[in-house]
Amino acid sequence: MSAYTSLEALLHDAFWAEEGEPAELPFLVDLLREHPGLSLEVGCGSGRLLLPLLQKGYQVEGLELSAEMLELCRRSAADLSLEPVLHEGDMTVFDSGQRYQSLLLPAFTLQLAADPAAALKHFHTLLEPGGVIYLSVFIPFAELHKELPEGEWYEDHRIPWTEGRSAVIDTRHRLNRKERILEREHRYRLLASDGSVETEHVSQQTLRWFTARQLHGLLMKAGFEPLHALADFDPEVPVNEEAQIITVVAQK
Incomplete structure (x- = not known):
């Protein structure tokens, strides 16, 4: 059940679009304005943040593990007459030999690393002296406070699709409170106008x-x-104990 492939890749941007303008984009723009030079977005996906930054004239390369998401990014970039520099690889070991003035890890990307401490040490090696890292993380309060049913599927999002169809994402989670690990399964489905399932994909x-x-x-x-x-x-x-999302900028 690999992440960001198949139906998940196809529907990814559509679900994000329902959330409106990317909340992190203004902060990334401010960072790049204050710290000019070559940047790398880690976990760039299909370019939801990368492409707007390129349109604004910033030098940002993209790193992504999913080949399907990178292909979506290339297609969207071509529609905008952009030619981004994209790398396919694992963020915990990636090293092109290039050193960056800034690393961008929005959308909770750091939390996907099996060993965040080791990942941060690796990111440190990718930066120029004085370079900066931007990252956002979240605390799963809804799951911790049992506002969402643990071990059961629940509908997370539903959006209209083409020809009267709907796209749905269901989620099921389990918590390891001691180790601070959240395991989530996402079930992506395309539903026909009568509610029947046309296709389905599960990721973890x-x-x-x-x-x-x-x-x-x-x-x-x-x-x-x-x-x-x-x-x-x-x-x-x-930033206090009640903060659900924490955004940090740190310097090498």
Whole structure:
């Protein structure tokens, strides 16, 4: 059950589009303006954030594990007359020999690493001296507070598709509270107008979560100096124990 293949890749952008404008895009623009030079987006997917950054004139390459997502990115880029530099590979070992002024890890990408501490140490080697890393992480409060049923499928999102059909994503999760691991299965389905299932694909994710204090410690141990942080994509909200989403910029 590999992630970001098949129906999941096809429907990925459509589900994100329902959320509106990417919340992280303004913060990435600010970062790249303050830290000019070559950047790498880790986990660029189909280009949801990468392509708008390129359209704004920033030098950003993309790294993605899924070949299908990269192909979608190339198609979207061609429609925009863009030619992004894209790399297919595992973020925990990728090294093209190029060194970057900034690394971008939006959309909770760090939490997909089997060993986030080791991943951060590797990212440190990819940066120029004085380079910066941007990353966002989340704490699964809804699952921790049992607002979502553990071990049971529940409908996560539903959007209209073509010819009266619907696209649906169902989710099922399990928590390992001691190890701070969230296991999630996503079931993507295309439904005919009568509600019958036309096609289905199931993928699996393993995410690790940590508090703001723990994230600070991981960054320091990897050789980074945290510069600033914000909660829930709101510059006015302090980072505290109630913050569900934590965004951090740190410097090598």
